Amino acid sequence: MPNFFYEVHFYLFGLLAIASSIAFVTRKSPVAAALWLVNTMFCLAALYVMLEAHFVGVIQVLVYAGAIMVVFLFVVMLLNLGQPSEFADVRGKWGRLAAGLLGLALLAQVMALAGRKLPEPFTPGGGYDPIAVRDLGAIGSIAQPLFNEYLLAFELTSILLLVAIVGAVVIGRRRRVDAR
């Protein structure tokens, strides 16, 4: 049940996530930006746990903060891009104007939608079920739909990963001139 302690920490992690994402888009150095993004992802993982999605919170830390961001930092290191570039990284006046207008439009939509009632749940018996989670565990309650209703999508994901592996190796391979 949401109580005072819960709400304080929810807002705390939410504000931390917003603050570190703003720091992320304003840093000049790619390494500093990546580390602020990692901080945002940790805050989001805490929010996932508070929203009763414990398994998603764990794989957020393991996969996003642990694997994907390490790949980003690895590329920054391989290409030696750690120092902020001498010419400005940020776009000129028109880019900033377009970005500001887009941001205002998106935020206006949020404000317009705030306070509207959400549609009623259309899945019968849907919603978070604490009894099922207690019986199946945090992982089992995700595995149940993943390996039954969404089995086809799960199998197709393996093809996607295979294609991604092959594509990354082929594109990233250094071609020698005499190999042609």
Next chain:
Amino acid sequence: MLAESLALSAVLFTIGAIGVLTRRNAIVIFMCVELMLNAVNLTFVALSKVYGMAGQVFVVFVMTVAAAEAAVGLAIIIAIFRHKQTVNLENINLLKG
């Protein structure tokens, strides 16, 4: 906490979109796209409390796609860097008419 989560997700998505539009470094733009994917994941998780566990299953799929996209995209960035010695998008204009 559903409304707060959705508002936070919208704000994070907006920040990511602004980052994509204002930065020129290809790697930073890629990280902004990851931030937008994270914002959508937060929406899925928040709505899964109302509509059932399918939202969390979708989060798993989104993370898989994000990992594959990061691997391929960074390989492309490395290939571009080998050709042009830069990742600044202003200098990558071979397709410009």
